[in-house]
Amino acid sequence: MADAGQVPQMFVSRTKFRSTHPLDGIDIALGHSGISAETPITVSEMMKGTVGKIPNGVALSYKLGDRWSSITYQQYYDLCISAAKSFIKLGLKPSHAVVIIGFNACEWHISCLGAIFAGGIACGTYATNSSEACKYIAGDCRATVAVVEDEIQLNKFLEIRSELPELQAIVQYRGKPRQQYRDVYTWEQFMGLGKHVETSVVERVVQAQTPNQCASLVYTSGTTGNPKGTMLSHDNLTWTAKALASTSHDVKFGVEHFVSYLPLSHIAAQVC
DSSP: OOOTTOOOTTSOOBOOSOOSSTTOBOOOOOOSSGGGGSOOOOHHHHHHHHHHHOTTSEEEEEEETTEEEEEEHHHHHHHHHHHHHHHHHTTOOTTOEEEEESSSOHHHHHHHHHHHHTTSEEEEEOTTOOHHHHHHHHHHTTEEEEEESSHHHHHHHHHHGGGOTTOOEEEEOSSOOSSOOTTEEEHHHHHHHTTTSOHHHHHHHHHHOOTTSEEEEEEOOOTTSSOOEEEEEHHHHHHHHHHHHHHOTTOOTTTOOOOOOSOTTSHHHHHO
């Protein structure tokens, strides 16, 4: 185990505890005991670890109309890999983002992890944001793809897409657009885009990731000016999830469930 202030050599070059560039690695200070002394891991490593332990456990439950459905952790992981392939097919590159706007849904989670597995950055944004706020955030995070809930959110991006030269595609995960637009996909169409991308391509991407690299961007509401983006490393996300589980002594792994009610653009909702 590394001493406090040291990190394993597999991490990308780091010289500081914070950075303003998404490709930078940052220092991770480890403790001498307890959860703070555990070896940092990436989001994909944590996900694969959970799948290995409880592949048939319920990962997500969701309600469409009057019917509840669920997917297992193995199904969840496979869907995230498929989404990652499609993001790669659409040209997502390191340090570029997938911006996600909409209310809580399985597709939101799959898009988030799929973006990370593809080597990009997941960037959730408030469903109440105006088109101008969406334009600022999508431009600031260099979004390659926008994943939107419905036609209301789609229209926000159609209004501004000509001002976002790096935006390559828009994916609508609820319903279908009323008319055809260039590079606008339904969820089903999107998930099929990467069917010819080899799984090994995604595996190489996640194997190259390190815990001290940026995985997610969370923006403020912009109360006092433009929204401010905060970069969160893989370790920030996975350590917080482990810390939450370790302090919730009555929660049984693979048995208890969390109700997702906070907007997923909030980091607390993402970690839970």
